[in-house]
Amino acid sequence: MATDVVVPTLGESITEATLGQWLKKPGEAVKVDEPIASLETDKVAVEVPSPVAGVIGELVVNEGDTVNVGAVIARIEAGAAAATSATPAVEDRTAVGKAEAAAPAEPASAPVEETGDALTLSPSVRRAVLEYGVDPSKIRGTGKDGRVTKDDVVAAAKSQPKPAATAPAASPAAAAPVASNAGGRNEERVKMTRLRQTVAKRLKEAQNTAAMLTTFNDVDMTAVIEARNKYKDLFEKKHGVRLGFMGFFVKAACMALKDIPSVNASIEGEEIVYRDYVDVSVAVSAPNGLVVPVIRNAETLTVAGIEKTIGDFGKRAKEGKLSMEDMKGGTFTISNGGVFGSLMSTPIINPPQSGVLGLHRIEDRPVVRDGQVVVRPMMYLALSYDHRLIDGREAVTFLVALKNAIEDPTRLLIDL
Structure with missing residues (x-):
């Protein structure tokens, strides 16, 4: 008797996905809850677990096909797992016995490849x-x-x-193809993932809909760097997480958003929605590209709470375990291109949000302090915003408030 494998519920408002890759082939044994396929949705990759133990039977859809929630994608022959697992064992022993007489090295590695x-x-x-x-x-x-x-x-x-x-030195034959292709003009066509298609669509919609404008400022990172160097060991020992710069910036942004609520607002139809909470979307690196999970009620969290949340997001992003709920919502975005070496950028807002803060690399630059030219670790800040909702004065005021909090972290403690 075969058991159908169906596309699981993927999250609110998501009705379809793309079958990115089969992780199992017909005839292979699977355990309960063992992943057999990877689905690509608009936001994350989702693994489809086997509902029963058995053997993969028919694969109903192909890689790259679009499938709806609840659709059958494969069938598992239940009850065949024991038989199939026993048979290969006998075959392997027989094969090893025969092969040992001729080439002992090869049988030793073959089972590893079969069961890896x-x-x-x-x-x-x-x-x-x-x-x-x-x-x-x-x-x-x-x-x-x-x-x-x-x-x-x-x-x-x-x-x-x-x-x-x-x-290459040990195998001259292998070097020949490399030399022959050195002057070639090769092309490779790869279908866009559903995530990349959605990102492209939403970014273009943002450009077509919002009246986007970007304002810049720079910030002296001296005080934050000194505080981090002074307390990072104690911080990690007490909270079990490293003290980074994002905790300071998220906390400072929450304070600035409270003073300039329009940057945390959004346009819905002919209405402006103001919020007394801050859900900060933070861009983190994942195997399929950047994803943007959300720190809920960031205004209520301490720097330690923010760093713990971001660290958890980063870990789960690398493992492909971020859920739809993690990505849902968000009232303001912070994108840190500085970790990749970016000096300056004009980030694009993530609709329906009205603002996005871009952070960049820290580098020593000459600045004037008290009439003297000194070298300070400086960072450029960029705020892209929807000019339909946010005036230039409000955008500049937001950046100045954030700059003041970073250059004097004591402000974060006394809410100034």
């Missing part, structure tokens, strides 16, 4: 395996239930520098 975790790798890990050219069956996974993560692949690649360096 490579068959259930997530899409991001599979791409990393291909990129770094490592054998996933020889990697010890540090993820949940011993699954291999992208970081495991990178670490394995770094620990094997010699084979990668000597391979």
Whole structure:
């Protein structure tokens, strides 16, 4: 008797997804709740678990197909798992027995490839395996239930520098294709993921709908850097999380948004919606690109609470475990391009939000203090905003308030 595998509920207002990759093939045994497919939605990648133990039967849809919530995507032959798991065991023993007489080395490695975790790798890990050219069956996974993560692949690649360096010299035949393609003009066409399609659509809608304008300022990071260096060890010991810069900026932004509520507001039809709470969307890096989970009621959190939330988002983003609820909503966005080396940018607002703060890299620059030219660690700030709702005076006032709080962190304690 076969059991249908259906597309699970993906979140509010999400009715369809794209089948990104099959993690199991027909005839392979699966356990209960073992991932068999990866779905790409408008916001995150979702793994589809097996509802029963058994053997993969028919795959109803192909990779790249669009599927609706509740649709059948595969069938699992229940009750066949025991038989199929026993049969290969006999076959493997027979094969090993025959092969030992001829080539003992090959039978030893074959079972590892047959039973390794490579068959259930997530899409991001599979791409990393291909990129770094490592054998996933020889990697010890540090993820949940011993699954291999992208970081495991990178670490394995770094620990094997010699084979990668000597391979071309040891195999002249392998060097020939590289030389022949050196002057080539190759192209590769890759279908856009559903996430990338949605990002492209929403960003273009933002440009077409909002009257976007960007205002800039710079901030002296001396005080924050000194505070961080002074207390980072005690902070980590007490709270179990590292003290970064985002905690200061989120806290300062919440104070500034309280003073300039229009930056935290949005336009809905012919009405302006003002809020007495701040849900901050923070951009974090994920295997499929940047995602923007939301810190709920950020105005009520301490710097430690903010850092813990961001750290949890970053960890789950790398593991592909962010949920739809994590991404939902948001009243204001902070994007930190500085971690990638960005000096300055004009970020695009995320509708229906009306403002986005762009942070950039910190670099030593000459500035004037008390009539003297001194070197200070400076950062450019950028606030992109919807000019339909936010006036220039309000935008500049917001940035100045945030600048003052960062340059004098004591203001964060006394709410000034």
